[in-house]
Amino acid sequence: MKIVLSADLHLGRTSTRLPETWRDAGRSIRAWERLVDAVIADQADLLCLSGDILDHRNQLWEAMGPLQAGIQKLHQAGIRTLAVSGNHDASSLPEVAAQFPEEAFTLLGKMGTWQRVKIQDQGQTCLYVDGWSFPTSKVNQDPTLHYPNTPSSDGIPVLAMVHGDPGVPDSPYAPLSIAHLQSLPVSGWLLGHIHRPQLTSGSPWVLMPGSPHPLDPGEPGDHQAWVCQLDQGVLSPPQPFCPATLRYENIDIQISSQEPPSIDGLRKHIQTAVDALPATLMNVLRIHLCGRVAQVDAWRACCENLESWAPGNFIIESLSFDLHPAIDLTEASQTGPVQALLVQALDQLPEDLQARLHKRCEHINRQNEYAGKELPELLLEQLPVSSKVEAVLLKAMEQLT
Numbered sequence: 218m219k220i221v222l223s224a225d226l227h228l229g230r231t232s233t234r235l236p237e238t239w240r241d242a243g244r245s246i247r248a249w250e251r252l253v254d255a256v257i258a259d260q261a262d263l264l265c266l267s268g269d270i271l272d273h274r275n276q277l278w279e280a281m282g283p284l285q286a287g288i289q290k291l292h293q294a295g296i297r298t299l300a301v302s303g304n305h306d307a308s309s310l311p312e313v314a315a316q317f318p319e320e321a322f323t324l325l326g327k328m329g330t331w332q333r334v335k336i337q338d339q340g341q342t343c344l345y346v347d348g349w350s351f352p353t354s355k356v357n358q359d360p361t362l363h364y365p366n367t368p369s370s371d372g373i374p375v376l377a378m379v380h381g382d383p384g385v386p387d388s389p390y391a392p393l394s395i396a397h398l399q400s401l402p403v404s405g406w407l408l409g410h411i412h413r414p415q416l417t418s419g420s421p422w423v424l425m426p427g428s429p430h431p432l433d434p435g436e437p438g439d440h441q442a443w444v445c446q447l448d449q450g451v452l453s454p455p456q457p458f459c460p461a462t463l464r465y466e467n468i469d470i471q472i473s474s475q476e477p478p479s480i481d482g483l484r485k486h487i488q489t490a491v492d493a494l495p496a497t498l499m500n501v502l503r504i505h506l507c508g509r510v511a512q513v514d515a516w517r518a519c520c521e522n523l524e525s526w527a528p529g530n531f532i533i534e535s536l537s538f539d540l541h542p543a544i545d546l547t548e549a550s551q552t553g554p555v556q557a558l559l560v561q562a563l564d565q566l567p568e569d570l571q572a573r574l575h576k577r578c579e580h581i582n583r584q585n586e587y588a589g590k591e592l593p594e595l596l597l598e599q600l601p602v603s604s605k606v607e608a609v610l611l612k613a614m615e616q617l618t
């Protein structure tokens with residue numbers, strides 16, 4: 218049995234910062250139509266959607282028609298859709314559910330109570346799907362605290378669905394704890410709410426599927442739905458399914474000091490970076506140029522008309538610079554004690570500054586722990602501060618030399 222998993226389609230929204238020619242393809246209902254077709258083409262058995270399927274702010278009523286048409290198309294192909302509502306569609310999804318028989322579309326856990334449905338294969342129950350839906354647009358308590366925590370003795374796997382905010386105990390959008398989710402007797406969790414996909418392995422695995430179609434430049438990287446297999450009573454960890462046709466990407470281009478300023482050279486850098494990405498029809502790029510170069514102004518001039526360059530599968534949404542004049546650092550360090558200190562600091566920050574930053578990290582980590590937030594430990598090397606310090610030091614060197 219094949220089960221496709223997704224959430225956060227936000228039907229009604231259109232992805233932002235797109236050129237006119239990509240606007241229609243950037244509508245979330247187009248992504249939904251593609252997903253429906255892919256589910257049918259792949260002959261999946263179930264489609265599970267974990268909330269925020271409809272966006273409450275954008276074109277809600279226009280989005281309902283395409284959602285219903287998709288559910289109907291799946292039903293005609295013998296595929297059942299199961300869903301829970303999120304904070305965006307707490308009130309609209311029950312209306313959609315009322316239009317369909319249970320075997321076409323099942324909204325699980327209405328009124329904020331956990332509900333279980335049995336899925337059958339050739340007359341035998343092969344899977345339980347548990348779900349909980351947002352009863353209103355805000356919920357301050359972790360809904361899994363009321364999960365009926367009774368392990369089934371029949372060995373039938375359980376897929377559980379809930380929309381919520383993992384690792385944020387004071388969230389008004391159903392706070393969740395990954396550790397608590399993994400302590401419950403289920404085989405896999407399908408979450409929703411966070412648009413960046415994340416799969417936490419283990420037993421049970423926990424999938425935040427992410428939006429299957431990115432909605433703005435704040436959602437860079439891979440976006441897709443997921444698929445898992447139920448084979449001989451085992452629910453496999455999910456795999457990516459139906460990749461998005463749109464991608465936002467931040468690209469850093471490092472210019473070397475020997476490289477002569479040239480528009481063609483710059484274009485080649487960008488093309489190489491795009492070629493390294495997974496093949497996607499529409500790429501929206503935020504480009505960041507950095508390096509120490511002989512002719513900073515000439516490089517800036519090369520970028521002037523670059524934003525209108527659109528060779529087909531990508532556009533340049535923005536360009537930023539972190540270019541500094543190439544300085545012979547060894548020579549510069551010999552011109553005075555301040556210069557020597559700055560050059561040394563480029564390699565390694567002064568010890569007292571490092572110690573202060575370490576203390577700061579520890580303080581933040583303790584606070585996270587105290588607040589019960591499950592954020593990964595913050596390490597000094599990961600702080601963006603080092604690149605900022607480097608930029609300041611280089612600026613200072615420019616002034617001094």
Ligand SMILES: [Mn+2]
Nearest residue numbers: 269303304410
């Ligand atoms: Mn949400």
